[in-house]
Amino acid sequence: MAFSDLREYLNYMRKNGKLIEVDSEVSTDLEIAEISRKATYSHLYPLIFSRVKEFPKWKVVSNVFYSLEGVYDVLQTRDLESISKSFLEGFSDMPVTLLDKVKSLRDVLKLGKFTPRAKKPSFAKSDLKLTSVPAIKTWPKDAGRFFTFSLTITKDPDTGVHNVSVYRIQIIDDERAIIHWQAFKRGSMTAMRYKEKGITKVPVAIVNGVDPAVAFTAASPVPAGLDKYLFAGIMRGEGVGVTELDNGIMVPSSAETVFEGYVNTDELMDEGPFGDHLGYYTPKDLFPVFHLTKSYSREDPYFHVTSVGKPPLEDAWIGKGVERIFLPFAKMVIPELVDMNLPEYGVFTGVGIFSVKKYYPGQAKRAMMAIWGLGQLSLLKFVIVVDSDVDVHDLNEVLFALSTRVDPQRDVMIVNNVLTDSLDFSTPSPPLGSKIGIDATRKFKEETGREWPEEVTSDPDVQKKAEEIISKLKSRYLPS
Structure with a gap:
C-alpha cells in the first residue's frame, strides 16, 4: 500500500x-x-x-x-x-x-x-x-x-x-x-x-x-x-x-x-x-x-521537520533502512558481497562492515575498492571486510575477526587525499581526507606465506550429549 x-x-x-x-x-x-x-x-x-x-x-x-x-x-x-x-x-x-x-x-x-x-x-x-x-x-x-x-x-x-x-x-x-x-x-x-x-x-x-x-x-x-x-x-x-x-x-x-x-x-x-x-x-x-x-x-x-545530533536519531534509522534496501543493488555490482552493516553510531558515512565470500587472495582489498566506488559508500572512512561466516551485525563477532585474522602491517590499507564527508571536521582539509580499509578475512597461503590454521570444532556426538546435559542443568538451576 x-x-x-x-x-x-x-x-x-x-x-x-x-x-x-x-x-x-x-x-x-x-x-x-x-x-x-x-x-x-x-x-x-x-x-x-x-x-x-x-x-x-x-x-x-x-x-x-x-x-x-x-x-x-x-x-x-x-x-x-x-x-x-x-x-x-x-x-x-x-x-x-x-x-x-x-x-x-x-x-x-x-x-x-x-x-x-x-x-x-x-x-x-x-x-x-x-x-x-x-x-x-x-x-x-x-x-x-x-x-x-x-x-x-x-x-x-x-x-x-x-x-x-x-x-x-x-x-x-x-x-x-x-x-x-x-x-x-x-x-x-x-x-x-x-x-x-x-x-x-x-x-x-x-x-x-x-x-x-x-x-x-x-x-x-x-x-x-x-x-x-x-x-x-x-x-x-x-x-x-x-x-x-x-x-x-x-x-x-x-x-x-x-x-x-x-x-x-x-x-x-x-x-x-x-x-x-x-x-x-x-x-x-x-x-x-x-x-x-x-x-x-x-x-x-x-x-x-527533523532534529539531528548525536546518534541514533532519525537520520540513523533512515540509514539502516537504506542499508537493507540498497544491499541487493550493491550485490549486483559486487557479486561476492553477502551482507553489510552501517552501524547507527558510525553516522552512516563513518564505518561500514561488509562480509564477502572469499575465493582468491587479495579479494578483500578488491572488495574495499569496489565499495568505495559505490555512490554514498564512497564517503565511508572505515571499511571492514570479513568472511561470510561472520555476522556483520554482531559487533562481538566482528571484533573477534579483527583480533584473530588481521595483521595491521599486512591487512590495513590507508588511502590518502580522497573525498570524504565535508561535515567531517576531523579531516585536515575537508572535503579531502584519508580512509582506512581493514581485511579481517582468513588469509590464503599467497597472502601469508603459510597455510591458515584449522579452527577448533567439537566432536558432534560429544556436543549433542553436552547440550542435553546443559539443557537439564539450566532448567534446574537457572531462573525461568
Whole structure:
C-alpha cells in the first residue's frame, strides 16, 4: 500500500495508535527540536505539534523515522530487501550497473508503473513567505531557523532527470535562503552543469510535507543519473503524482507547501553554524542563495521537520533502512558481497562492515575498492571486510575477526587525499581526507606465506550429549 500524501500516512498511524499529539504550546526556537530528539532516543511514535507559538495555523510533524519500525511503517513492509529484490528480479539478465539496465526499450516499459505521472495538485498559489513557515532552530548556537526535512528539487539541463534531495536550508528573510548542498551532492553537480552552459539562475523548488516514502527516497543515496522520482516509485510500488511548476520543475502534487524559485550560482553567502548529525557544529561556509518567486500551499498545512545530533536519531534509522534496501543493488555490482552493516553510531558515512565470500587472495582489498566506488559508500572512512561466516551485525563477532585474522602491517590499507564527508571536521582539509580499509578475512597461503590454521570444532556426538546435559542443568538451576 502506498500513501497518497503525508495526511494519509498520519491518518494511518493515528488509526493504529502510533501517533502522538503534543498538546503543550511549543516554540520553533529549540523546543520542538529538543522534544523531537528525546522522543527519537526513546523510540516514541511520530509527533504532531498543533500549538506552535507564532504559527497558529500550522501543525508541525516530526519523528516520522522514530526507529527502524518507523521505516517499516512508511514503506509498509518489514522485508526491506524485498523492495529492490523484486524490482531487480523483473529483469532477464544481470546488468553491469542499474543505469545500463534501464537503457533498453523493454526495460523502460518494465519501469512504467514506477515512473512519475502528471496529477492535479492538492496545493494552490499563496502569498506564503519563507519566514511564514514554522522552520526550526535545533541547537542554541545555530545561525537561525532551518528547513531540516524539506526537499530540494532540481532538474538536469541535459537529460531532464530530476534530483530530489534533503539539504538543510537556512532562512535569511522573506524571499531568500541558503541551500547547503556540498560540492559532490547531486544538487550542486546539477548547478555546475547549468553554469557550464552560461546559466547562473538554476530552477529550484523547495517542497515540504510529502508522502514519507518520497521523503525517505530524497534522503537516500540513489545512484547518480537515475531519477529519484523513479526510485520513489520503486519504494512505493507505484509512481509518484507530480505537477510541473512554471520554472519547469516537477514537484509532488500532494505536497503541503511549495516554494518555487532559483539558485543564483554567482551569489554565495555564509551558511551556518549548524549542529549536524555528527554531534558538532558545522562552522560557517559559503553556499548558494535561493530566491523565492512563487509559493503554493494547502489549507491548514502540516510542516515536516527533523532534529539531528548525536546518534541514533532519525537520520540513523533512515540509514539502516537504506542499508537493507540498497544491499541487493550493491550485490549486483559486487557479486561476492553477502551482507553489510552501517552501524547507527558510525553516522552512516563513518564505518561500514561488509562480509564477502572469499575465493582468491587479495579479494578483500578488491572488495574495499569496489565499495568505495559505490555512490554514498564512497564517503565511508572505515571499511571492514570479513568472511561470510561472520555476522556483520554482531559487533562481538566482528571484533573477534579483527583480533584473530588481521595483521595491521599486512591487512590495513590507508588511502590518502580522497573525498570524504565535508561535515567531517576531523579531516585536515575537508572535503579531502584519508580512509582506512581493514581485511579481517582468513588469509590464503599467497597472502601469508603459510597455510591458515584449522579452527577448533567439537566432536558432534560429544556436543549433542553436552547440550542435553546443559539443557537439564539450566532448567534446574537457572531462573525461568
